[in-house]
Amino acid sequence: MSKARTLLPSFIVLLILIASISTTIVILSSSIRSLRTDTQTNLESIQSSLSQLQASQASYSSQIKTLTALVVNSLNATDEYINNITQSVTEAKETIHQDVQT
DSSP states (O other): OHHHHHHHHHHHHHHHHHHHHHHHHHHHHHHHHHHHHHHHHHHHHHHHHHHHHHHHHHHHHHHHHHHHHHHHHHHHHHHHHHHHHHHHHHHHHHHHHHHHHO
C-alpha cells in the first residue's frame, strides 16, 4: 500500500501534465485555424484591391488615349487655323499690293 500511496501523487501530476499538454494543443490548433482564416481573408482583400487597381489602370490608360487624341486634334486644328490666317494675310497683302500698283 505504501508504494501505491507513493505512486498516486506522481500519477496525479502525470494526469495534470497530460491535461495541460492537451489544453495547449487545443489552444494552438484553434490559433492556427484562426490564423489560416485571417490569412485567407487578407488574401481575398488583397486580390480585390488588386482587381480594383487593374480596373483603374485600364480606365486611366483609356482616358490618356482619349486625352492624347483630343490634344492632337486640337493642335492640328490650331495649325490649320494659323495656316488659314497666314494664307488670308498673304492674299490680303497681294491684293493691297495690286491695288496700290493700279
